[in-house]
Amino acid sequence: MAEAIRLTGSNRNTLKLHFRDLIERGHLELHGSGRGVWYGLKSV
Template structure:
């Protein structure tokens, strides 16, 4: 019984977490959602990955990456041409 109660509690916690993430991600623009999904699927995302994925300009993507890091969705790693991002 202890194991089943513990498992049920974990399921409830996970459902709450998924619902919170769904609400947060619903407020993001489509381009930002594509970037976050790519990072989720591949573990990390670079500027070139985002350009190939979306076809958007570098300046537009810079703004989206900046916004995603400020909102704590992505974490910046490296500098210059070697910059990459991963989910936080």
């Protein structure tokens, strides 16, 4: 998340909403939980 904030200049909460939307649309996968969470491209 920190790298995404640095690269985009966006707010953390804004990025969380966009990532959640991408997960729901099937573009990203959520791995882990809490502070250890990371996102990856969804495998076909």
